[in-house]
Amino acid sequence: MKRVVYARRGGLKSIEIIDEENPTPDDNQVRIEVHRAGINFADLMMRQGLYGAAPDFPFTPGYEISGVISEIGANVDDFSVGDRVVALPGFGGYAEQVVVDSNRVWPMPENVSFDAAAAMPVTYLTAHHMLVHLGNFRAGDSILVHHAAGGVGTATAQLAKALEAGIVYGTASANKADFVEAQGMIHIPRGEDFVKRIKEDSDGVHHALDPVGGKHVMDSYRALRNGGRLYVFGASSAVKGPKRSMLKAINMWRTTPRFDPIRMMNSNKSVFGVHMGMWKDEEVVREQMVSLAKMLEMGFIDPVVDSVYRFEDVAAAQQHIHDRGNKGKVLLDFSPK
Ligand SMILES: NC(=O)c1ccc[n+]([C@@H]2O[C@H](COP(=O)([O-])OP(=O)(O)OC[C@H]3O[C@@H](n4cnc5c(N)ncnc54)[C@H](OP(=O)(O)O)[C@@H]3O)[C@@H](O)[C@H]2O)c1
Missing domain, CATH: 3.90.180.10 (Medium-chain alcohol dehydrogenases, catalytic domain)
Structure with missing residues (x-):
C-alpha cells in the first residue's frame, strides 16, 4: 500500500x-x-x-x-x-x-x-466544540468567524444556521465575497476593519472565532459585546507560503496579546484556547461526533x-x-x- x-x-x-x-x-x-x-x-x-x-x-x-x-x-x-x-x-x-x-x-x-x-469531522467538531460545548450557544447569538470561506468557516456557517444563530460575519479574501454571502454570512473583506463594521450594527458579537493569531486576536476580542466569548484556535498568520518564514512565525508569537483577567472581568468577556488535537476527554468528542453524524444524516449540515x-x-x-x-x-x- x-x-x-x-x-x-x-x-x-x-x-x-x-x-x-x-x-x-x-x-x-x-x-x-x-x-x-x-x-x-x-x-x-x-x-x-x-x-x-x-x-x-x-x-x-x-x-x-x-x-x-x-x-x-x-x-x-x-x-x-x-x-x-x-x-x-x-x-x-x-x-x-x-x-x-x-x-x-x-x-x-x-x-x-x-x-x-x-x-x-475536524471542521464541524471544532466549530461545534467552540460554540456549543464551550460557548453555551443560544438561538439568536451573533458570530464572527475568520477564514469564512474555508473548512472551519463554512462549517461554522452551516452550524449557525442549524442552531438558529443571529447575524454571522465572515472575513475572507475580497474575491470570495459572493461565496461567503451564499453561505449565509455577511462578508467582510480580509484586511478591512471588521470591528468598526460590526460595531456599526450592534454592540458587538456574542462569539468570535479567531484562527489567525497575532495582533488580529485583540481585534477579535474588541469585536465582542459585553458577555461575549472569544475562541483562539489557530495561528495562520505564522504562515507565509509553502516555505517556512521564521520572521512571520516570530511576529505572530510576539504580537499575540496577553490578556488581563481584571479587564476581562470588568467587561464580562471570556477567552478560550481551543486545540481539538490536544483535547483529552474522549467522551466529549464521541458525543459531539454522534450528534454531528445525526445532523449530517438528516441534512442539517452538508x-x-x-x-x-x-x-x-x-x-x-x-x-x-x-x-x-x-x-x-x-x-x-x-x-x-
Ligand atoms: N484548534 C483547532 O482544534 C483547529 C481545528 C481546525 C482548524 N483550526 C485552524 O482553523 C483555521 C482554518 O482551518 P481549515 O483547515 O478550515 O483551513 P481553511 O480555512 O480551509 O484554510 C485555508 C484558508 O485560510 C485562509 N488563510 C489565512 N491565512 C492564510 C495563509 N497564511 N495561507 C493560506 N491561507 C490562509 C485563506 O482564506 P482567505 O482567502 O479567505 O484568507 C485560505 O483559503 C486554521 O488556522 C487552522 O489551523 C484549528
Whole structure:
C-alpha cells in the first residue's frame, strides 16, 4: 500500500510517497481502506515545523478519513469487514490503509458520501466544540468567524444556521465575497476593519472565532459585546507560503496579546484556547461526533467540498490551500483505482 510521508521539515518537496506492507490492527483496532482523507490547514503548518503537537519527522499527517473496514482486531465486535466508516486516526490518515482504535471510528450513515464524511469531522467538531460545548450557544447569538470561506468557516456557517444563530460575519479574501454571502454570512473583506463594521450594527458579537493569531486576536476580542466569548484556535498568520518564514512565525508569537483577567472581568468577556488535537476527554468528542453524524444524516449540515485530488497530487492540493484558492474543504482520494 502507498503512504504519504513528510520526510523532513520543509516546503512541498519534503512530501514523499512510500510503498509498504498493509498495517495489522491491534486487538482493539480496525484497519480501514481509505477512500478520502481531509486536508487541514494544520497539516501545512506541521510540514513547516510550525505545529507544536505534531510527531517527529518523518511522519504521516491526516487527522480524518472515510473508507471501508478491511480488517478487524480480535476484541472489536461493533464493526464488520465491509462497513463504511468515518474515523479520526489522530495522525497517519494520508494512506491507502490505516489502522485506527475502534473508539475513534463511527459508522457512516447510508445516505452520506465518502466526500462528505471525510470533510466533516475536524471542521464541524471544532466549530461545534467552540460554540456549543464551550460557548453555551443560544438561538439568536451573533458570530464572527475568520477564514469564512474555508473548512472551519463554512462549517461554522452551516452550524449557525442549524442552531438558529443571529447575524454571522465572515472575513475572507475580497474575491470570495459572493461565496461567503451564499453561505449565509455577511462578508467582510480580509484586511478591512471588521470591528468598526460590526460595531456599526450592534454592540458587538456574542462569539468570535479567531484562527489567525497575532495582533488580529485583540481585534477579535474588541469585536465582542459585553458577555461575549472569544475562541483562539489557530495561528495562520505564522504562515507565509509553502516555505517556512521564521520572521512571520516570530511576529505572530510576539504580537499575540496577553490578556488581563481584571479587564476581562470588568467587561464580562471570556477567552478560550481551543486545540481539538490536544483535547483529552474522549467522551466529549464521541458525543459531539454522534450528534454531528445525526445532523449530517438528516441534512442539517452538508460539508462544502472545494476539490478532490488524487493522493499522488498531494503537493498540488496543499499548494492550492497555500494560494488561498479553496472555498470549503480540500480532500485526497485514496480509493482503489
Ligand atoms: N484548534 C483547532 O482544534 C483547529 C481545528 C481546525 C482548524 N483550526 C485552524 O482553523 C483555521 C482554518 O482551518 P481549515 O483547515 O478550515 O483551513 P481553511 O480555512 O480551509 O484554510 C485555508 C484558508 O485560510 C485562509 N488563510 C489565512 N491565512 C492564510 C495563509 N497564511 N495561507 C493560506 N491561507 C490562509 C485563506 O482564506 P482567505 O482567502 O479567505 O484568507 C485560505 O483559503 C486554521 O488556522 C487552522 O489551523 C484549528
